[in-house]
Amino acid sequence: MNQFFLREGIAERLVASFGERGAKWIGALVLAWLPGCVPLRAEAPPPERAVVQILVSSQVPVYDAPWRFTPVRRSSGTGFVIEGGRILTNAHVIAWAKQILVRRYQDPRLLPARVVYAGHDCDLAVLELEDPRELSDVKPLAFGDLPPVQSTVVTCGYPAGGDQMSFTRGVVSRIEVQPYAHPGNRALLAVQTDAAINPGNSGGPVLQDDKVVGVAFQGMPGLQNAGFFIPPEVVGHFLKDIADGRYDGFPQAGITFEPLQNPAYRRVLGLGDDGRGARVDSLRAGGPAAEVLRPDDVLVQVGGFPVGSDGMIPYRGNRVAAGVAFQQAQAGERLKLSLLRDGRPLEVEVRMESYTGDRLAGRQYDEPPRYLIHAGLIFTPLSANYLETVGQLGRDYLWEGLARLTYQLHHLEAEAPGSARPEAVVLAGLLPHPVNADFGVRGRLVVNRINGVRIERLEDVRRALLENQGARHLIEFDGPEQGPLEALDRAAASAAHADILRTYGIVSDQRL
C-alpha cells in the first residue's frame, strides 16, 4: 500500500467495502489512472509540502530623517525549503524585516524565522527557522536545469487574492538578461514566462518535473501575461557564494562592451565578416579589467563562451548578453578572456571583483542609513534611497536641485572619476532651532567643504566640526566650484546641540 492511500485513510475504507482482493484491484486501477491527471509520487512527497508562506513586518528608514523609520508595513511572499533545512526566497520579500514568520503548508502555526543571507543584488535570500527542527520532516526541493524556451513550468506560491496556495501554469517565453528591479542597478539572467506571477508569489518555486527551475521574482509594468523568474544558474551562483559563510555578490570586471557589426569598424580592428567578437568601449577606472584590457580590444571568448559581434553568447540553447559569461565567476576568481588586440590574438585573465563603488547608486536594504546631526543640521550620505525619498525628477520646482544630486550620484564617477567623492554627503535637512533658523539652505545639497575640509565621506563632517577652533563653522555646498554657503556660531551650536536632540526626541546624534 503506498503512502498516498495511507495518508488519506482511503485504503481502510476500500477493504471494508470490497474485501482485500477487491480493494487491491480497485487500487491498481486508480494508480494506473492517477498519473495521467494528478502527480503521483510513490516515494517523494508533493513539492508543495516544501513551499511556505512568509509573513513579514518591516520598517523602512526615512532617509531625510535617518534616525526614524516608517510605520510598520505588513507583506507576504513565498519561499521553499532547500537542502540544509533552510528556506530560499527573494531578498525583497524580507528586506527591512523586523519580524519574519513562516507558515508551512497546511500548518496553522506561525514559525519565527531569521535571515541568514541576503543577496540584494540578485534578489535572493536564505532564511532559517528559529527552531530548525520544524522543517526536519520536510523534503527539500531539488534544483533542475535552465528550462528550455517553450517548455511548460508551474509556479507555486501564495499570491494576493486568497489565503491558500496557488498554482499557475505557463510556458517559458524567453531567456535573457533583465534589469533586477530590487537593487535597481543590476541586470542578470532572467526567464520570462506567461504563467501568472503576482504579488505574494515572490520567492516561490517555479517547477518543472517536480524540480525547481526558478524563483519567481518580478513582473514588468505594461506587459501582459509576463512574469519573470530567477533561473537556476543565478540561484546556484548565490548558493555557492554563501557556502563559505559570507555573501560577496555577483562580481564585475568593469567593462562596457559594444556590438561590433559595422563593416568599417571591423575592418579597422582587423576582423572579417565572420560574426565574431564584441568591442571594448570603455573600462571603469581602477577596475580589474582596466589592468589588462584597452578600449577597442575585441572580446572573442569569455570563460569559454564565444562572443558574437552582437555582444551576445550562446548559452544553453539561448543567445544572451555576454555579461552572463562574466557572471559565471565568483568574486575573487580569475576569468580567461580571448582577445584580438590590433588584429593579433591575445589571452588574458581578469580578476573578478565584487564591486561596491556604485553601492549607493543602487537601492540599499537592511542597513539603516548613516547620519550625523550637529546643531540641528542633518548630514547623511547621498544615495538612491535618499533621492527617492526627497523627490521625483520631472517635477519642475525640484528639478535643478534634484538634477544636481542625480548627476553626482549616477554620472560624476564615470565622467570625472578624479572629482567624484567616495561618499558624497548631503545636508538632508534642518531641525529648526534659533541657532540654525537663519540658514537659507534648507537641505538637498551636497556638502562641498566644512571649515575648509573637503567632505569625501560622512566621517569627514564629524572631523571638520570637531577640529574647528574658529568662532564659526563655515559650510560650503554644491562643489566643486562655488555654491551656497552658510555659517554657524560654533559655541552656540555646541550649546544648542543637546537641546535640539531632546526637543526632537532623537536618541543618538550619529550612526556612523
Place this chain on the structure above:
Amino acid sequence: MKPVRLLLRVVVFVLASGTALLAQAGWENSVVTIEVTSKVYDAFQPWNDPTRAVRKHGLVIGPGEILTTAQNLPTHTLVRVQKGGRGRWYDARVTWWDAQTNLALLTAEAPAFWAGLRPAALAGTVARGPEFELIRWRDGNLEARRVEFGRFTVGEGVLGFAPHVQLEVATDLNGLGWCEPIVSEGRVLGLTTHSNGRVCGVLPATFIARVLAAQRAGGFTGLGYFDFTWQPGGNPELLKELGLDGPPRGAVVTQAGREKDPGAAPQARDLILEVDGFAIDSDGDYLDPDFGHLMLENLANRAHFAGERVKLKLRRDGVERTIDYVVPAARFADELVPRENFDAPPRYLVAGGLVFQPLAQPFLRGWGDEWRKYAPFRLQYYQFADAPDGRDSLVVLTGVLPDAINLGYQDAALTVLDRVNGRVIATLSDLAEALDNSSPGGVHRFEFMPGRDLQRLLLDAATLDEATRRVVEHYGLPAASRL
C-alpha cells in the same frame, strides 16, 4: 513702408478716432485678433518645417501699429489681423519683435483695416486692483471678465530668460495667455503671457511702455541680466564670517559671472549692499517705488538695458566699494544649451545617416509637455553644467537613419559629440570641417563625451559622401545639412 500709404493710413486713423486715446470703454475698437501661422520645430526630423496656426490678441497703440506678445511670431510664415472679432482677415506684417521682452509690433497695409480703430492707452502708473477686467474676443463677441490683482513678481519671460517685473492676476478663466489685455478705468495695465491654473502672468504696461519708448528712440539694446549667482544675506553668522557686523542685509555672491575683473564685476563672497542706489535687504530684495518689494534681479532692467552700467555697492574683504557693472545682454547664444534659437531655421547635419543637431532646449522639448521628466537626463543636465573644455555649445547625435554604412549603430543616439577625427566639436560647422579629413584606417572617428554612454563609432570615409547622398534620397531629406 511707402510714405503715401503711411500718410493715407494716418489720415484714416485720425478721421476714425478723432482723438489719440481711448478715454473709456470701447475696447472692440482697440483690441484685434491676430492669426499667426508659424513653423514648428520637429525635434527628430529638423529638416521638416511643419506649421501651426494660433489666434491671439493685439492692441492698437498708434497709427498703423499693433502691439502684441512675441510668442509664435519669431518663426511666422503668415500673420493676419481681424477687427471686431469677426469678418475679413487682413494681411499683417511684423515690424519688430523681441524674445526677451516678449513684445512685438505689427502693422497692416490695408487702410480698410484701420477704419474705426482707435489706439488704446497704456497705463503710465501701476494699479493694484483689487480687481481689473480682462478683455478678449470669444466667438465673435467681446468679453470683459473680472480678474483679481495677485502680486508683482520678478521672473523670466515666457520666451526669454532675462528677469523682469511681471504682474500675476488670479482668475477662474481657462485658456488665457493669448495676449488678452488687462484693463482698468479705460487704460491697459498689461498683456497676458501665460496661465497656470488660477494664476495668469501679465506683462505690466509700464514695462512695455519703457521698452517701446526705447525701441522707438532707437535706444533699445535688449534686456540684460545679472550673470553672477547670489544668495540672500539673511544669516548673520555668515555675514560675520564675511567681515560684516550689524543686522542681516544684502546678497552674498556665490559664483562670479563671465567678467572676471574684480574691479568690474562682483566676485564670489562679495556682499552686495546696494544696486543702482537701492538698498538690498536680507532676502535679496529692494523696495521698488512702483511695485513694492522685488527681487534685486529686476534692477538689471528696471532703469537700464543691456550694455549699460549699473552701480553696485559691495562689501569685499571687509571693505566697502562701488563698482560699475556692465549689464550683459541676455542672448540665447550665450547659453551652453540655448533655450531658443530664433535666428535661423533649425540646424542639422546628416553624415552617413547619423543625424547631428546643436544641443538646445527646443530639442529637449521634443519629449513633450513633460520633457523634464522624459527627455534624457544627461542631455538635460548640460543646462546646469559648465561647458566641457570651455566650449560654448554642443552637438548631439539625435538619431540614425539606417543605411548600410551605419550598420550596427542603429541604437546609437542621444549622446554628445566630443571629437571627430581628433577635432573638438562645438558646432555643426566644426563637424562639417572635421569630416573634410579622416582618421587612420580610412574611417571617420566619432568620439562622444566621457561617461556611461557609447564612447565612439567609426564610419567608412571613402563611401561617406555617397552614403549620405543615398540617405538623403532614400529618406526624402531636402538637403544633407542646414548649417
